[in-house]
Amino acid sequence: MAKSALLDMDTAKRKKVIYHEEDGKTYIETRVDNAGLVEGAKIMREYAVHDKEFKPVCVIPEDVLNRSFTEGWFHDTAAWKRWANDPSNRDFRLSEGQL
Numbered sequence: 001m002a003k004s005a006l007l008d009m010d011t012a013k014r015k016k017v018i019y020h021e022e023d024g025k026t027y028i029e030t031r032v033d034n035a036g037l038v039e040g041a042k043i044m045r046e047y048a049v050h051d052k053e054f055k056p057v058c059v060i061p062e063d064v065l066n067r068s069f070t071e072g073w074f075h076d077t078a079a080w081k082r083w084a085n086d087p088s089n090r091d092f093r094l095s096e097g098q099l
Contacts, residue, residue, distance in 0.1 A: 013062070032063045038091045045094050057099060058084045058092045
């Protein structure tokens with residue numbers, strides 16, 4: 001029988017941490033509503049100043065940053081490029097084109 005419980009909820013960050021137990025396995029799930037972050041990225045895309053020395057390319061949601069630590073790809077530049085170039089993450093991009 002599956003069990004589930006809310007472990008933490010941060011309304012300011014629009015984040016929930018949920019405990020799941022199913023088939024003898026335990027999962028901790030984090031759900032984040034990134035609608036505000038996507039809206040901020042949209043505004044930054046319109047008004048960002050891009051120069052040759054510093055070019056912001058994307059905003060990174062907290063849940064993705066945490067996953068990069070736990071999965072071990074935080075320091076992997078190629079993995080970040082794959083994440084940023086993934087079409088499903090295009091709303092977080094601040095510039096056009098591929099990295």
